Amino acid sequence: MPFQKLKPEIKSIIENENLSIDHRLSQVCEILKENIPYYDWVGFYFKNGDKNELKLRSFAGEPTDHIIIPFGKGICGQVAVSNKNFVVPDVKTQNNYIACSINVKAEIVVPLFLNDENIGQIDIDSHTADPFSKEDEEFLEWVNARVAEVLKV
Template identity: 70%
Template sequence: NQKEATKDDKLLSICKLLEEHITYYNWVGFYFKNGDKNELKLGPYVGDPTDHVIIPFGKGICGQVAVSNENFVVADVAAQDNYIACSITVKAEIVIPIFVNGENIGQIDIDSNTPDPFTEEDERFLEFVCAQVATLL
């Protein structure tokens, strides 16, 4: 419907802005909880297409954040055993949950081709972005 389309346009614009303006943000996308299933579903994103449209809770970095409700900053993806590779160029990843009324409803997921690029500044900034996103869902 129209409202969903507008919401997705806004989310895609956010992905584009982040990917264009922050050099070490190379893939930027949203995953959302898929109805009442125990899985995440890919939302708007910018970057290489991924096969991982559905991610079960607990699987990969994204699936772990779906159950932990906490930020997950991965300095070196090669050092993670519960990791789902989307592209061989990716060196690092950050996932920040999105809360609506205290409930973890999804997340922003960012991959970087630069090793260990994410700082606490990225976490604070992306928490702010997620809080803004929560208001438009």
């Protein structure tokens, strides 16, 4: 796993105050997609103001129609309500799944907390069946913690 090798690069991007937050988030998505072979789509969704919905802010991969996701809908919407990581080894087994692409076989969504509030999440789709491990979860929690640090300011 390239996780440990990616950490300094991600930290450097996130801490680069010369770039907008959105630019930094997009770069993080690109780095993850390009360096982890089974990360085929990577995106950050955030709570959309006072609405009970998520809005896509940055991503790397194929464009998606799912810019807005209501709380409770799909894997992302369920994480917005549960505040817990959701790893789906096989998306075909999920009744409440929103298909972004016919190629997606697995998905992982990890909530992003700021001041103990779930304000968003990182969402990763994979064209590989059952690729995600505990190491993926821990790494993505680390990424989200770094992102939360720059959102505080």
